Amino acid sequence: MSAADTLVQLRYRFLPDHVVGEVLSKRWTDNAIPFIALLLTLAVFGSVNPGMFTAFGMYDLAGQIAEFGLLAIALTLVMISGGIDLSIGSVFALCAMTVLTALNVYNLPLPVAVLITLGVGAVCGAINGVLIGYLRLRAFLTTLVTLVMFRSIYEMVLPKFATQIVLGMPDSVVWDELGFGSFLGLPYAFFLSALIALIWHVVLSRSRPGWHIAAVGGARRSAHNAGINVRLVVCLTYVFCGMMVAVAATLFAARLTSVGTDTGLGMEISVLTAVILGGTTLGGGRGSVAKALIGSVIVLILTNGLLQLGVIGTVSALILGVVLLLAVWLDVRWVKNRQKLIDSSYVSPAYIKLTESVNAAENPVYAVNDKLRDVQTIGLGEVEGPEDVAVDRAGNIYSGSRHGEIHRWLAPDFKQHEIFAHIGGGTFGMNFDKDDNLVVCVGGMGLYMVTPEREVVKLTDETSRSLTSVIDDSRIRLADDLDIAPDGRVFFSEASIRYTVHDWPVDMIESRGNGRIICYDPRDKSTKTVLKNRIFPNGIVCLPDGESLLFNETWACRVCRYWYDGKKKGQVEIVLDGLPGYPDNINRASDGNYWVCLVGMRGPALDMMMTRPGLRRRMTRRIAPANWIYPNINTGCIIKISATGEVLESLWDKGGVNHPMVTSCKEHEGHLVIGGVSNNRVGRWKIPGADPTWSSPVDYWGAKQ
Structure with a gap:
């Protein structure tokens, strides 16, 4: 390897670009800009006005956060669903007046007063919800109208009770503690709000209703097609918004014990600024409780800091408006460019120099022939994408399909066909x-x-997460092929932890070693990763020694051996390298050797590109996927190898009549059953001179008792 190639290899191994893309793809990066803004705000106002962060300043700020944060969460809830509520300031004033009137004027018990206040908030939210959710009026105009309506009601009712509210004194220790009590130097209202915020965080991020809200906001028509009652979800978000506003108003009333003509006036702008500044998008579908709270703290520190610096109210409002415009601009730019940043950095090819392939001139075993021309066709047109096949003790043939079904053809003539099981996902490797x-x-x-x-x-859909992985690799994305050890352990390959089956070309472009071998033990139902960083590990076959297995690395064009037990446990060695094609599945043969399917053949252009990671990266950025250089998976073959890697035989369909493309084969009673992920049938080929009594289930487990 030249010095230049060595430098390229080291650059793409130790400075991988995909880490940036993986970090940006994490949901918590949505909070990066708001969090930076929070730190800057704290630094600026902390240095200008240190008194803001004294014990008294923190106590006062915590009380405001308790109320303002709940308002921000309430508006976030509506905005995630794709709406907006401009009436929260008026609803806030109306609810604050309600709880004080119930306590100070009518001397109602505190629980009753709180329930009435929650009812008022729910009714106001329901009015908005019905108009927007069921009558399908525009949220902006509707809540702008209800803002005026609720404010008018407040201003008509307030003069009748204003004096009694101010002079009244409710006889409730809980009310007094809620307004003036503290714990650990912080008001009780702060802890109550924190509990409510935690509940809503769980609802939005961990529950079906929260997923429904995000789905409705992200794509309303798609949510409807998925069976979600969109109108009900929209209506309920406004109802819960109103109730959250009522809780915030109750805490406000307990703290100040009075209301005035300016209560809640202009509050919708402050709350909207906090929500957008926190990172909740105006378009719906994206937002969180954390974002709402970060934005709330920024706005409160900003407004309190300006007030303590002696900035007059009109100037403070102007500054807040400018901040709102800046927040909207950042939101639009971030949403527009974040995916571009991910796309430009997520795909990160590695340097890989393939061993020079062996051709027919060097090894006559690879000479193209027409042995598979006479393959018997089974189930023509009855199945799509039988990537792998299996044969049971009775000789019945099974295959998967891309539609999530397992097909079965009944022996001995395989003309009777049935759907053996519905699984729901594309089925790949299978064994009994x-x-x-x-x-x-x-x-x-x-x-x-x-x-x-x-x-x-x-059996399992997750394994142990790697400590060094940025993405969550505990979830099994692309389980590919499997085999079962003599003690019952299932060893299966996960071809890629970064890409799904539909994105296999991208994993080929990377050839980074995104795959792994996983072991599932039915004895204790445990799952663990036993081998990592393999280049698209695919076919697996357990060897009779009970200590090792063979597996194919497709993009590396090689067959490897891994010891999972015994003296060499954990070791890996290359058994066969420099294959002329891309190996897929591997299975036992009756003579003690192994059948390996080459899903496609190598070409010099793609081999050269494997040593040019920068070129491959530019290709993914500048060229449409349909024009990328791909492996030739239209023509392949089946080879027979020994356990030590000697190539013994090759089978081709030179004319491309029945099975030019193969991904799997299983030997059974003198025949080779063949599958192909791009085929619409299963093949069956008679093996000259093979043992007509040999079957895989019996070879693995013995005759059934």
Whole structure:
């Protein structure tokens, strides 16, 4: 390897660009800009006015955050659903007047007064919700009108009770403690608000109603097509918004014990500024409780700091308006450019120099022939994408499909066809265990099992998370092929932890080593990763020694051996390198050797590009995916190898009649059953001179008792 190639290899190994893309793709990066803005605000006003962060200043700020934060969460809830509520200032004033009137004028018990206040907030929210959710009026204009309506009601009712509210003194210790009590130097209202904020965080991020709200805000029509009652969700978000405003108004009333003509006036602008500044998008579908609270703290520190610096109210309002415009601009720019940043950095090719491929001139075994021309076609047009096949003890043939079904053709003539099981995801590797359960790798779902009674059982869909991984690699994204060890452990490959089955070309472009081998142990139902950083690990076959297995690395064009037990446990060695094509699945042969399927053949252009990661990266940025350089997966072959890597035989369909493209094959009673991920049928080819009594289930588990 030249010095230049060495430098390129080191650059793309130790300075990978994909880390930036992975970090930007994390949801918490939405809070990066608001968090930086918060730190800057704290630094500026902390240095200008140190008294703001004294014990008394923090106590006062915490009380305001308790109220203002709940208002921001309430508006965030509505904005995530795709709406907006400009009436929260008027509802806030109306609810504050309600709780004080109930306590100071009518001397009602505190629980009753709070329930009435919550009812007022819920009614105001329901009015907005019905008009916007069910009558489908525009949220901006509707809440602008209700802002005026609720404010008018407040100003008409307030003069009748203003004096009694000021002079009244409710006889409630809880009310007094809520307004003036403290714990650990902070008001009780702060802890109550924190509890409510935590509950809403769980609802929005961990519950079905929260997902429904985000789905409605993100794509209303798609949410409707998915079965979500969009109108009800929209209506309820406004109802809960009104109730949250009522809680905030109650805390405000307990702290100040009075209301005035300016209560809640212009509050909608302050709250809207906080919500947008926190990172909640105006377009809906994106927002969180954390964003709302960050924005609330920024706005409160800003307004309090300006007030303590002697800035008059009109100038302070002007500054707040400028901040709102800046927040909207940042939101628009961030939403527009964040995905571009991810796209430009997420795909990060590595340097990989493939071993020079062996051709037919160097090894006549690879000579193209027409042995597969006479393959018997089974189920033509009845199945799509049978990536892998399996044969049970009775000789029935099974295959997966891209539609999430497992097909079965009944022996001996394979003309009778049925759907054996519905799984729901693209089915790949499959094998039978000792109890005749069909264990299946399901793309995007994990490892599943289908019992002889056709019951579908999930075995595992996650493994241990890597400590050094930026993305959450605990979830199994692309379970590919499997085999079962003599003790029942299932070893299966996950081809890529970064990409799904539909994005396999991107993983090929990277060739970074995104795959791994995972072990599921049915004895204690544990799942653990046993081998990492493999280049698209694919086919797996356990060796009879009970200590090791062979697995294919597709983009590396090689077959490797891994010891999972014994003296060499944990070791990996290359058994066969420099294959002329891309190996997919590997399975046992009756003569003690192994069948390897080459899903496609190598080409000099792509081999050269593997040593040019910068070129591949530019290709993904500047050229449409349809024009990328891909492996040739239209023509492949089947080879037979020994356990030591000697190539013994090759099978081709030179004319491309029946099976020019293969991804898997299983030997059974003198025949080779063949599958292909791009095929619409299963093939069956008679092996000259093969043992007509040999079957894979018997070879693995012995004759059934």
